[in-house]
Amino acid sequence: MTAQPTDIATYNFAYLDEQTKRMIRRAILKGIAIPGYQVPFASREMPMPYGWGTGGVQVTASIIGPEDVLKVIDQGADDTTNAVSIRAFFKKVANVAVTTDTAKATIIQTRHRIPEHPLTAGQVLVYQVPIPEPLRFLEPRETETRKMHALEEYGLMHVKLYEDIARHGRIATTYAYPVKVEGRYVMDPSPTPKFDNPKMHRSPALQLFGAGREKRIYALPPFTDVVSLDFEDHPFEVQTFDQPCALCAAENVYLDEVILDDHGGHMFVCSDTDHCEKRREQGHRGHLAPETPPALEKREPAQ
Amino acid sequence: MYVAVKGGEAAIANAHALLADRRRGDRSVPALRLDQIVEQLALGVDRVMSEGSLYDRELAALAIVQARGDMIEAIFLVRAYRTTLPRFGYTRAIDTGAMLVERRVSATYKDLPGGQLLGPTFDYTHRLLDPELAAGGEVAEPLQRASDADAMPRVSAILAREGLIEPDGDMPQDHIPGDITREPLEFPMARDIRLQALSRGDEGFLLALGYSTQRGYARNHPFVGEVRIGEVELELDVPELPFAVPLGSARVTECQMVNQFKGSTKAPPQFTRGYGLVFGQSERKAMAMALCDRALRATEFGEDVVAAAQDEEFVISHSDNVQATGFVEHLKLPHYVDFQAELDLVRRMRAEHDARENAGKAEEKREAAE
Amino acid sequence: MTDEPLLRVSALSKFYGSRIGCENVSFDLWPGEVLAVVGESGSGKTTLLNCLSTRLLPSSGTASYRMRDGQFRELYRMSEAERRFLMRTDWGFVHQNPADGLRMTVSAGANVGERLMAVGDRHYGKIRATAVDWLSRVEIDEDRIDDEPRAFSGGMRQRLQIARNLVTGPRLVFMDEPTGGLDVSVQARLLDLLRGLVTDLGLAAIVVTHDLAVARLLSQRMMVMKDGRVVESGLTDRVLDDPRAPYTQLLVSSILQV
Numbered sequence: 016m017t018a019q020p021t022d023i024a025t026y027n028f029a030y031l032d033e034q035t036k037r038m039i040r041r042a043i044l045k046g047i048a049i050p051g052y053q054v055p056f057a058s059r060e061m062p063m064p065y066g067w068g069t070g071g072v073q074v075t076a077s078i079i080g081p082e083d084v085l086k087v088i089d090q091g092a093d094d095t096t097n098a099v100s101i102r103a104f105f106k107k108v109a110n111v112a113v114t115t116d117t118a119k120a121t122i123i124q125t126r127h128r129i130p131e132h133p134l135t136a137g138q139v140l141v142y143q144v145p146i147p148e149p150l151r152f153l154e155p156r157e158t159e160t161r162k163m164h165a166l167e168e169y170g171l172m173h174v175k176l177y178e179d180i181a182r183h184g185r186i187a188t189t190y191a192y193p194v195k196v197e198g199r200y201v202m203d204p205s206p207t208p209k210f211d212n213p214k215m216h217r218s219p220a221l222q223l224f225g226a227g228r229e230k231r232i233y234a235l236p237p238f239t240d241v242v243s244l245d246f247e248d249h250p251f252e253v254q255t256f257d258q259p260c261a262l263c264a265a266e267n268v269y270l271d272e273v274i275l276d277d278h279g280g281h282m283f284v285c286s287d288t289d290h291c292e293k294r295r296e297q298g299h300r301g302h303l304a305p306e307t308p309p310a311l312e313k314r315e316p317a318q
Numbered sequence: 319m320y321v322a323v324k325g326g327e328a329a330i331a332n333a334h335a336l337l338a339d340r341r342r343g344d345r346s347v348p349a350l351r352l353d354q355i356v357e358q359l360a361l362g363v364d365r366v367m368s369e370g371s372l373y374d375r376e377l378a379a380l381a382i383v384q385a386r387g388d389m390i391e392a393i394f395l396v397r398a399y400r401t402t403l404p405r406f407g408y409t410r411a412i413d414t415g416a417m418l419v420e421r422r423v424s425a426t427y428k429d430l431p432g433g434q435l436l437g438p439t440f441d442y443t444h445r446l447l448d449p450e451l452a453a454g455g456e457v458a459e460p461l462q463r464a465s466d467a468d469a470m471p472r473v474s475a476i477l478a479r480e481g482l483i484e485p486d487g488d489m490p491q492d493h494i495p496g497d498i499t500r501e502p503l504e505f506p507m508a509r510d511i512r513l514q515a516l517s518r519g520d521e522g523f524l525l526a527l528g529y530s531t532q533r534g535y536a537r538n539h540p541f542v543g544e545v546r547i548g549e550v551e552l553e554l555d556v557p558e559l560p561f562a563v564p565l566g567s568a569r570v571t572e573c574q575m576v577n578q579f580k581g582s583t584k585a586p587p588q589f590t591r592g593y594g595l596v597f598g599q600s601e602r603k604a605m606a607m608a609l610c611d612r613a614l615r616a617t618e619f620g621e622d623v624v625a626a627a628q629d630e631e632f633v634i635s636h637s638d639n640v641q642a643t644g645f646v647e648h649l650k651l652p653h654y655v656d657f658q659a660e661l662d663l664v665r666r667m668r669a670e671h672d673a674r675e676n677a678g679k680a681e682e683k684r685e686a687a688e
Numbered sequence: 689m690t691d692e693p694l695l696r697v698s699a700l701s702k703f704y705g706s707r708i709g710c711e712n713v714s715f716d717l718w719p720g721e722v723l724a725v726v727g728e729s730g731s732g733k734t735t736l737l738n739c740l741s742t743r744l745l746p747s748s749g750t751a752s753y754r755m756r757d758g759q760f761r762e763l764y765r766m767s768e769a770e771r772r773f774l775m776r777t778d779w780g781f782v783h784q785n786p787a788d789g790l791r792m793t794v795s796a797g798a799n800v801g802e803r804l805m806a807v808g809d810r811h812y813g814k815i816r817a818t819a820v821d822w823l824s825r826v827e828i829d830e831d832r833i834d835d836e837p838r839a840f841s842g843g844m845r846q847r848l849q850i851a852r853n854l855v856t857g858p859r860l861v862f863m864d865e866p867t868g869g870l871d872v873s874v875q876a877r878l879l880d881l882l883r884g885l886v887t888d889l890g891l892a893a894i895v896v897t898h899d900l901a902v903a904r905l906l907s908q909r910m911m912v913m914k915d916g917r918v919v920e921s922g923l924t925d926r927v928l929d930d931p932r933a934p935y936t937q938l939l940v941s942s943i944l945q946v
Contacts, residue, residue, distance in 0.1 A: 027402050034404065055502035060397035065644030067651065090655045097651055099326035127655045145648070156631055158505050166769045170776075170806025174791070174798045177805065180812055181795055181834050183667055189659035208659040228641045230502045246812040254662055272658055286655055 029109040031076045035059055039077035039232070043223060046234035051196030052164070053147050058230040068101055069227030071124045071143035078139065078223075079105065079122060084112045086120035091128035091269065091286035098126070115289050127190075129211040131268050131290040134220035136237060142205045144226035147233065149193045149203040169201050172244060180249055189254070194241045201244070202233065210253045210269045215241040260285045261303035263294035341386050355379035364569075364598025365389060369639065370396030371499070371518045373568050373597055390520075394640045401499065408495075410553045410562055414572045414595075416469045417548040421599075424473050425542040426576060432470030437547060438599075473544040474574045474591065483576065483589040505631050509615070512634060516610055517596055519637030521603045527627040528609035536613045536625035539578040540592065547571045547599050571596050575608035579619060590619065692754060694719045694860060694892050695740070700749035702735050708916035709735035713749070715911065715921065719859065720890040724903035724924065726939070727913035733896045734864060736913070740894060741781055741862045742771045753860075776803050780853030780861035784868045786845035789852070790837045796823065796848055797833040803856045822851040826881060843874035847881065854885065861886075863895040867902055879905050900943050904928055912936045 031039075042056035061069040079085065085105055089098035093115040101124060102113050114120050117132040126143040134140060150160045153171045163169070172193055179187040192209035196202050204212060205224060215222060215235060222235040235241060245251035259266045261282040268290065270283035282303050285291035295304065342349065356363055356375045359382065366378040370393045378396060385391035421437025424430055436442075477483040487509055489495075496511040498518075503511070516524065531538055549569055553562035575592035592612025594604035613627040626632055636642060693716035702709035710732035717723055725733045738744040740751060742763055752760040756778065763771070775781070783789040790799055800819040801809075809815050820830050826847035837845050846866065853861060866882065867875040883906055886893055895906055903910050903924055911921040912933065920933040931937045 026399075030402060032402055032404055035401075055504060057500050057502050059401040059499075060394070060640060061401075062398040064394070064647060065641045066646075066648030067644060069644070090652045094326045095652055096326045096330055099330060103327065103330075126651075127653070145645070156505075157635075158631070166772055168772065168806065170802050173805035173810070174794055174802050177798045177801055177812065177815065178794055181797055181816075184670070185667075187663060187667075189663050190656045206653075206656050208655055210659070228645055245810075246815075247810050248813045254659060269655070270658070271654055272661065286658075 026108070029076050029079065030062065030104075031059065031073065036077040039073055042232045043074065043077065043234060046223070046232050047221070047236045049200075050235055050239050051200030051202040051233060053231040053233045055230055056232050058227045061227060063100070063104070065228035066145060067097060068124070068126060068143040070225030070229075070232070071126070071141045071227075072101060072104070072225075073227055074141050074223050074225035074232065075105065075122060075124050076109070078141075079109055079111060081109075081111065083121045084114050084119055086114050086117060086123045086289075087125075088123065088128060088130065088287075088289075089126040090271070091130070092288040094288060116293075117287075117289055127206050127208075128269070128286060129207060129214045131265075131285070131287045132293075134214075134218055136219040138220040140218075140220050140222045142207075142222065142224045144203070144205040144224045144231070145228070146191075147203055147205075147224065147226040147229050147231040149191075149201050164200060167199070169195075172201055173246075176244060176246065176249075180246070186245065186249060186251075192251075193244050195244060196235065197240050198242075202241075204241075208254060208269060209243065209251070212241070212243045212251070213253065215239075217241070256283060258283055259301060260291060260294075261301040263291045263299045263304070264301040265291065265294055265299070341384070350383055352376055352379040352383070355382055361599060362387075362389065364600055365521060365603075366392045366396055368597040368600060368603065369393045369518050369520065370400065371597075372396050372400040390639050390643050394643070397640050405500070407554055407556075408497075409565065410555060412550040412552065412568075412570070414546065414550060414570070415472050415475065417546060417550050417570075417572075418465060418567075419470050419546050419548040421548070422470060422544065422546040423542070424544045426473060426544075427476075430473065430476065432468070439601075470546070472546075472574065474576075477543070477576070477589060481588065484579075484591060487591075487593070503634065505634075507630065507634070509611075512614060512630065513593065513595070513607075513611060515634045515637060516594075516607045519607070519610075519634075520639035520642070521600065521606070523637050523639065523642075524606040524610055525602060527613070527633060528606035530625065531609050531613050531627045536616065536621075536628045538592070538609070538612045540609060540612065541576045542605065543574040543576040543591075545571065545573045545601050545604065547601070569598055571598065571600050571604040573601070573604035573608040575605070575612055577612050590615070692758075693717055694721075694754050696750075696752045696760070697740065698750050700736070700739060700746050700751060702732075702739050702744060702746045708732070710739070710913070710916045713911075713918055715918075717860075717892055717894065719892055721909065722886055722891075722893045722895060722907040724907035724910040725894065725896045725913060726898065726900060726903050726910055728898055730915075731913040732916035733913050735916070737862055737864055737894065737896045741779065742766075742775070743781075756859075776806050777856050778858050778860065780858045782846075782849055782853055782861060782863040782866050784865040786837070786842070786849045789849045790845060792838050793836060795834045795836055796828065796840070799837065799848060799852050800855050803852065807856060818855060822855050823848075825885070826851040841874075842870055843878060846870065846878060850882070850885070854889065854891075857889075859892060861891055861893045863893060863897075865897055865899075866895065867897075867899070882906060900928060900939065912939065 039056060042054045046052065046054045058070065059073060061072055063069060063072065075085070085102065086093065087098045087102040089095040092098065105111055106113055117123065117130040120138065122139045122141060123130065124141040124143065129140065148160050150163055150171065153175060154160050154163065163171070176186050179185065188209065190208045191203055191206045192212055194202050194204055194212060194215065204215060217238045217240065218235070219237050221237055224233045243251040256270050260268065260270060262284050265285055269286045271286045272281050272283055274281050356379045362382060363375050363378045366381055366389065367373050367375065370378065370381070377399065378392070381392035381395040384395060419435060421439060422432065422435045424434065474483055478485060489508070489510060496508065496514070498511055498514045503515070547569070549567040551567050552565040554565050555562050573594035575594070577590045577592055579588060579590040590612065592608035594607030594611065596603045596607065610627055610633060613625070614630055614633060616623050616628040623629060695717040698714050700713045701711045713736055715723070725736060727733045735744065739746045745764055751763045753763055754760050781789065791802070797816060797819040800822050801815040804815050804818060820833060823830060823833060828844060828847060837848055840848065867878055870878065879902065885891070886906070895902065897903055907924045909922065910924045910927050911918050912927065912935065913919065914935050920927060920931065920936045927936060928940055931940045
């Protein structure tokens with residue numbers, strides 16, 4: 016269009032107005048004070064759709080400062096489109112430094128994964144949460160689930176696990192695997208694979224969870240006990256992979272399956288792209304890695 | 319040789335450039351101006367203002383263009399802008415009894431003070447496509463008369479004089495009306511909160527629910543006491559001033575539905591109300607809202623809650639189309655981490671299943687051999 | 689029997705506006721005792737049951753329950769958390785319609801196991817073994833353990849509901865028309881089963897029924913209610929064989945003697 020843009024609509028710095036940020040920070044503080052408790056907050060419409068990380072974006076927007084270094088991942092990867100989009104949003108509205116390097120980030124916003132590189136004190140991991148209520152699919156009513164949390168009535172949660180074992184011989188929940196926080200609240204860790212559950216336990220980082228559409232914030236302060244629900248004779252266990260990453264040969268990491276052709280050919284590679292690249296830079300080679308180290312082009316200017 | 323997919327940022331930028339191109343379409347066709355949309359697609363603008371809950375025609379028109387005419391996308395754009403605006407204050411409650419009425423119809427009385435006013439309605443038009451509109455013919459000036467000096471009394475006020483209808487909804491004396499855009503929703507909710515949520519709820523969703531009550535899912539015997547459309551004054555109390563400051567006017571549609579009620583041990587038989595109010599001109603939405611409002615008052619009147627339209631958590635949790643579209647459409651985001659976890663489990667369970675089958679077969683063979 | 693009652697009810701009344709639900713009901717219930725509350729529909733017996741089981745709060749009056757530590761606690765002064773805990777441990781509630789007391793979409797085993805898990809049992813094998821044991825005690829085949837109650841007949845559902853309630857070893861069970869809605873032959877079998885369980889476990893129970901035969905078979909003592917008030921109470925055999933209140937006489941005479 017040739018027309019000059021008008022000033023008919025303008026936006027505040029970092030998108031959210033300061034009152035809103037304060038309101039969200041109060042909810043975060045309450046969440047930190049009561050680990051695992053879902054704090055209702057007046058979620059705002061965000062300029063990305065509900066279900067696309069609006070809760071995480073609101074939390075990040077409320078805590079981010081000019082000195083922060085932001086990393087955004089989706090499915091463990093820095094370069095999935097939604098991660099790129101959210102990172103671009105914060106570059107645009109807050110002009111903060113961004114990075115793909117887990118160790119260098121002060122705030123990491125994530126959807127569906129916890130980075131493989133251990134988090135450290137001072138870092139904040141912000142989860143995007145679609146359905147914060149771990150009891151939701153057992154009991155659809157908010158009025159009832161809130162009462163169940165208040166009265167610590169969690170028998171139903173184990174009924175679900177019991178049914179899994181009765182039907183499948185094992186607990187068939189593979190992601191969004193419910194945890195008990197500090198021996199009190201049952202919490203949904205967001206749809207991370209259960210592989211990542213042990214990383215939440217006593218993490219030195221602050222973990223914040225934002226559910227925009229469902230209007231809830233919850234938190235795990237550093238070094239919080241996070242225990243995955245299980246039975247004594249069917250203990251919680253994480254996924255294992257039969258083979259290492261095809262690119263960096265990492266073991267004991269979460270792998271994505273990549274389809275190579277339409278004859279059933281596939282390979283397994285690190286879901287955490289930063290972790291994989293770091294390892295390849297250090298000379299680790301998987302059996303399908305390129306002959307020469309890939310041109311590790313800087314994927315995104317880290318300002 | 320495998321090279322991981324990269325370049326999300328460039329792909330997004332290119333996609334958006336293509337979107338801008340498609341939005342503009344054929345460059346030889348003049349670009350739409352916002353005033354054209356405001357003037358000529360006014361009901362679309364009204365819907366965006368109503369469900370976007372921001373009374374600004376120009377912004378709504380901009381949103382419609384930007385969304386390529388996708389109304390829910392346009393509503394979303396307006397909401398995402400509105401939410402960043404600071405609050406200066408809350409106006410006084412509008413007085414729809416003092417409305418400058420352009421349309422007012424009642425189904426309960428043949429004639430009534432102020433009369434029936436058809437106004438600019440599609441009712442009684444024959445839905446025949448009009449080729450003259452395509453040709454851009456001249457449109458004659460409508461007849462208009464000066465408004466009566468007296469305001470039109472609301473039908474509910476006429477009924478109320480005889481005590482035949484429940485009084486206007488009352489809230490406790492010290493009740494401060496809620497604001498669903500500033501406070502988290504909590505169930506069960508007071509009626510003021512519920513009405514706010516309904517007023518910005520999706521027209522199609524409320525229409526379907528309202529329709530379901532008519533077809534017997536929580537029937538509540540409605541009559542349109544009155545639908546009125548027109549301009550109402552907005553006034554703001556300013557602490558330093560002894561009088562309310564007029565801010566201007568807004569066009570709204572109000573529907574008062576009159577519903578039967580057989581009375582209870584506490585209350586004598588009288589009519590009850592369902593209420594609908596939306597920005598701009600939308601009878602369909604206001605009427606559907608009024609049907610839903612009445613249905614949602616079931617517990618208040620000790621009625622059995624048997625249908626979806628009476629279920630507050632169900633209706634209010636799912637009425638917001640910006641929330642609904644986001645969550646439905648988020649399914650196209652990558653889910654391969656979760657999917658991988660499920661894939662792994664299904665493979666393992668199938669392997670175990672096959673192993674059991676094979677073991678069973680081997681057993682059978684051995685038994686047969688013996 | 690111990691020398692103290694399990695439940696003491698004093699001047700319990702429940703009004704719905706100006707209408708009487710039940711009025712001025714007092715009685716003691718002893719450990720292991722089955723009390724039948726008999727009356728026609730609208731007599732207030734279900735209101736009374738709901739008040740006693742704290743599903744409803746009465747308008748006035750008190751009810752005290754002797755906890756496992758021997759201390760009496762005033763039911764209506766307990767917190768909701770305490771009442772709900774009592775409900776799923778020391779008490780049971782058998783609904784007339786099993787669908788109200790069961791989870792229809794989870795397996796029979798999980799239905800029985802839920803209360804165990806709710807009080808902290810975390811060993812799948814033991815929970816399942818207990819469920820198998822309880823299913824057999826209510827005459828449900830072990831191979832039905834992974835079926836949903838939806839696939840069960842009415843009588844089986846009712847027996848499953850009973851197992852689900854008794855698995856935590858409650859001391860007091862409330863029953864609301866436990867045989868209502870079942871065929872006569874199924875009723876008889878269920879009553880036999882209930883009578884056996886109540887005796888074996890030394891359960892106290894309050895059974896609401898309009899059926900004098902149920903009262904006769906299950907209870908040692910009964911109360912007859914009409915218009916929200918207790919018109920007669922006493923040992924079941926005495927009340928049925930020698931009714932004193934005119935209303936009870938009418939009730940008893942209207943039953944075909946079998």
